[in-house]
Amino acid sequence: MKTKIGTLYNEAELYYEDIELKSGIIQFNYEKNEIYAGRIKDSTGALVQRPVFKQGSNVIEPDSIRINTDTKKALIWNSRSKQMDFNIKSQIAKKENDSVYFLYKTKFTTAEDIENPEYFILTQRAKFVPKKKIVVGLSNLWIADVPTPIALPFAFFPMSEKAQSGVIIPTFTDTSQQGYSLQNGGYYFALSDNYDLTFLGDYYTNASYALRFESSYAKRYRYSGNVNLRFERIITGERGLPNYANRREYNIQWSHRQDAKSNPNSKFAASVNLGSSTYFTNSLNQSNIGARLNNTLSSTVSYSKTFNTLPLVNIALAATHTQNTGSKQISMTLPTFTGSVDRIFPFAPKDGVKKGLIKNINLQYSVIAENRFNTVDSLFFKPEMFKNAMNGMKHSIPISTNFKVAKYFSVPISVNYNEVWYLKTVNRYFDRELNRVETRDENGFDAFRTYNFSTGIGTTVYGTFQFSEKSKIRAIRHVVKPTVSYSYTPSFERYYDYYDTDPAGTIRKQYTRFEKGIYGAPGLNYSNLLNFSLNNTLEAKVVDRDTTKTELKKIVLLNSLNFQTSYDISADSLKWSPLRVSGGTNLFKEKMNINFGATLNPYAVDNAGKVINKFNIDNGGSIFRLTNAFMSIGYRIDSKGGEQTTGNSNDQGQRNGGRDDDLFGRSTDLSDRRQSQFDEDETQDKDTPATFYHTELPWDLNFAYSLTYNNTSRQNDIVGNSLMVSGNIDLAPKWKVGVSTGYDFVQKGITFTQLRFERDLLSWRMDFSWVPIGINTSWGFFIGVKSGLLSDLKWEKRKAPDRIIR
Secondary structure (H helix, E strand, O other), X not given: OOOOEEEEEEEEEEEEOXXXXXXXXXXXXXXXXXXEEEOEEOOOOOEEOOOEEEEOOXXXXXXXXXXXXXXXXXXXXXXXXXXXXXXXXXXXXXXXXXXXXXXXXXXXXXXXXXXXXXXXXXXXXXXXXXXXXXXXXXXXXXXXXXXXEEEEOOEEEEOOOOOOOEEEOOEEEEEOOOEEEEEEEEEXXXXXXXXXXXXXXXXXXXXXXXXXEEEEEEEOOOEEEEEEEEEEEEEEOOOOOOOOEEEEEEEEEEEEEEOOOOOOOEEEEXXXXXXXXXXXXXXXXXXXXXXXXXXXXXXXXXXXEEEOOOOOEEEXXXXXXXXXXXXOEEEEEEEEEEEEEEEEOOOOOOOOOOOOOOOOXXXXXXXXXXXXXXXXXXXXXXXXXXXXXXXXEEEEEEXXXXXXXXXXXXXXXXXXXXXXXXEEEEEEEEEOOOOEEEEEXXXXXXXXXXXXXXXXXXXXXXXXXXXXXXXXXXXXEEEEEEEEEEEEEXXXXXXXXXXXXXXXXXXXXXXXXXXXXXXXXXXXXXXXXXXXXXXXXXXXXXXXXXXXOOOOEEEEEEEEEEEEEEEEOOOOOOOEOOEEEEEEEEEOOOOEEEEEEEEEEOEEEOOOOOEEEEEHHHHOOOOOXXXXXXXXXXXXXXXXXXXXXXXXXXXXXXHOOOOOXXXXXXXXXXXXXXXXXXXXXXXXXXXXXXXXXXXXXXXXXXXXXXEEEEOOOOOOEEXXXXXXXXXXXXXXXOEEEEEEEEEEOOOOEEOOOEEEXXXXXXXXXXXXXXXXXXXXXXXXXXXXXXXXXXXXXXXXXXXXXXXXXX
16 A cells, blocks of 8 residues: 555456456556556566557557546557458557557568568558558568568558448459460459449550449348449450451349348349350450350349248249350340249148049140340340340149049059240242242241140059078169150141242242240140150169168169150151160269160161161161160269368359359469369368378369260261360379369360369468460469458469450
């Protein structure tokens, strides 16, 4: 009491207003209104129990601290604090008030170990406002405790927990055709907590350029999505020379997802990927080989709603788009309306089981209406696209029932009624003045009605073969599902008319005015078919290797083996259709999947390769003639026994049309190279020190083999025969190597090949990717800080593939 100093010793704690202080020793001077906290020595003489100063959500761990409770000022020695991804250590820090700190000889780093960081930025003087900003003076980059020539006269680091707008630094590259360039430079706009906007641009010294607008939006428990707009002007060659080309490419992507809990009765979704057919082939800012090889772009924007009536009623409104990048054909529906009424059982009791021929009678109703446009890439959304619009509406009412025969046989019966409405039909006639057949469009409402009948009989047969109790395989079960069905569709000749093809009218041909309709036309020939199918599955029960389990383990030997053919009762020739065989299975604990199929034709072919009405066995051949076949095998093995790792997935690459595996290499986001090229195991303990492997190197290997055979006209050709391989291995702790390659046995050449190397430098990452052969030869090197706070602290160099403009 004489010195007016209170002392707390060993695991001391002090709480004063919004200040929380824990330390080895704390002294409170009542006369000066000052608090001092520091470390104490343990039995070995080491200083322990470092102070932990907390005010609000701001936490500092210094060696010692001195605080004035009146002025709220403080002096802090060797303070350590973490702000977002930044670890900050200052030799001396002066707390001016609750929101301002002045720092002297300060280290800034994103490394986890602040005492021994891989790198840090050293500055003599800095001003720190928690959760807002850090302003520093002359700063120097140190790597492994060695100063580098990289220095800044001043710097500003925004520290807000909310997104902040700012400049995106471009990357310098060069290509042989477009020259030097600055890529992926622009500005990020943090517009609100729910949405943002990124503007990126490229410029090349031969006047090529690219613009991209990217926006993400989200509202919790409601929806989320993103929008990408891309435009590129690509110039190759010199103006006036034959190889000069000036192309404009664009791509629009929109993805919208609605939270299932937001509205269970209605849903809005969008998945849009449309643009010029050659965008992914010619783009100067895409490194996703899978997207370049993709030949189909598709889009869907839909809204659906369910009415909780009895029966349920569903309606949906959608716009769809399908684009073939090879033929440049585009098919678009704008809009498509669908509606349906749930199944009704008019003769079923309100309570009880629906059993028998009458009680099982049920009917449904569905309707679809479309406004469809078929055009080409160059006429997309131009007036020519809308001139030949096709539209129509189709109503369908299926009536069906089923019952049992002889207890084990199931008999389904169905009658389908369809009514199609069109607003445009055709009129075909012979013009005697022009001496040719003319086709004229007729506007106005018209309709046709069709119906068909089908029935069948099927059952399921189980066969089990038992083994001895000492055998590892105890039983094999064979499940066979034979089905015989009959379908009948009458001729709708009443919807067909004749037109004369010569002035005398001696040649008459039939046509239907509905032949250009989007839902097709009524059939002229009646159909009278018997269909036969046989489905097989094969399962086994084996003794589990785990001796603690008493139950037998069931494994699937053959997922499916299906046979299907049909007999046309009404046909004059070629009554039997080809026998189609398909099947598949999984082996080696489902690591290998095998799918196969074949088509067997019972009829022979003549010398010209045309199918004739004569059985192949009567023509000196076998019972069936193999016309085509395919087989595909996929096999993935790894050091973890096939367990999937929680790695980074490139959703954007898949949206562009790429694959979810690395058989065609890893796609790379050139605007942000901080992502790893490999699947990173997030479950790995970061605190475990890196040691060289003694018995196991983490690895994975992926195989894909495809074989296609064609013999429709006695050509006996292997039209496809390729093997794709990809593998990744950790050669040492923090070192990863990967390769993707393949071989085409038909073209006798190596397919797309990519080599990948990566070094994890803790808070940094270094990688190198290389495509050594083919038309996509390229390489890229990157080293930079992983954290987004210092994403511009990097060095990047790459050689882009020389695009062949098509």
